[in-house]
Amino acid sequence: MTFEKRLSKLFQLDDTTWMRHANPLSVWTRYSVLPFIILACWSRETLGTWSAFLVMLSVLWMFLNPLIFSKPKSTKNWASKSVLGERIYLNRDKLEIPLHHRTKLYHLLHLLSLLGVGICIYAIIYYSVWAALLGIALTYLSKSWFLDRMVWLYEDMKESDEKFKSWEY
Template sequence: MTFERKLSKLYQMDDQAWARHANPWSVWSRNTVLPLLIAAFWSREWLGYGAIVPVVLAIAWAIVNPHIFSRPASIDNWASKCVYGERVWLNRDRVPVPAAHRLAPNILSGVAAVGSLLVIAGVVLLDPWMTALGAAFVYGGKLWFLDRMVWLYEDMKDHPAYRALGTTTPSSRPADGGERA
């Protein structure tokens, strides 16, 4: 099981949730999660233990975001294709992806992970420059990763396992390989 599939299960991402998350509003509004988390954890300086409230709210936003938007009317846009590319990527242990798509996503995830460590250190140390540098690495790595997911989706959308992705009728077998309820 891929790490991404484990995260998908943690966020309770079934076919419906993936379809809703493909809404560009969901994709773009997820970019608010990191600044909200940074501000929430930084607020410990002003709120003390009361900072738990904004931290919980920021985490709740991260969890509910993929579930609250409606399915997009069309997936003929960059943001929606990012989401469907992520579905293809998380399923790569069951449906192999072309060789051209195997290395870059891992490198870009590593860039974002290094950025996350810098953000954490910056927030702990209350260092705005380290936090900002980390956030730049997170966003740079993640947005470039998402751009690669568009490319992956475009290359894989005609594969039998993915033909139904992005349609109004879910496939008979989920692209993430999970079981239907």
């Protein structure tokens, strides 16, 4: 089982919640989590323990986000297809994905995203606005590039399986 598949189990993603997460509002609003966590942590001296409450709210938002939106009216958009491609990618241990998608680029993008998170942690500790901006930019650019590759994967795979094709409407 892939690491990503284990993570999806943590988020309790099933057929219904995957389609809810494919709602573009779900995809775009998840980009708010990291800045909210940074701001909540930066408020630790001003708000004291209340900042921990704000961090917990941000993490709760991250977990609830895929669950609270409705099924999208259409999945013929970049954000929805990125989720659908991610769903396929999670099953790459059981599915034969095209050779040009079996690349180390995806691992590199995950590492760059983790580096961005590490820079954000530094920014939180030292109250560095520039580090926060750099960390957020690195995290979100690498994540967005990864999601773009997932759109490509979905486009390449949707004709290979009726189930995948049915996800697009």
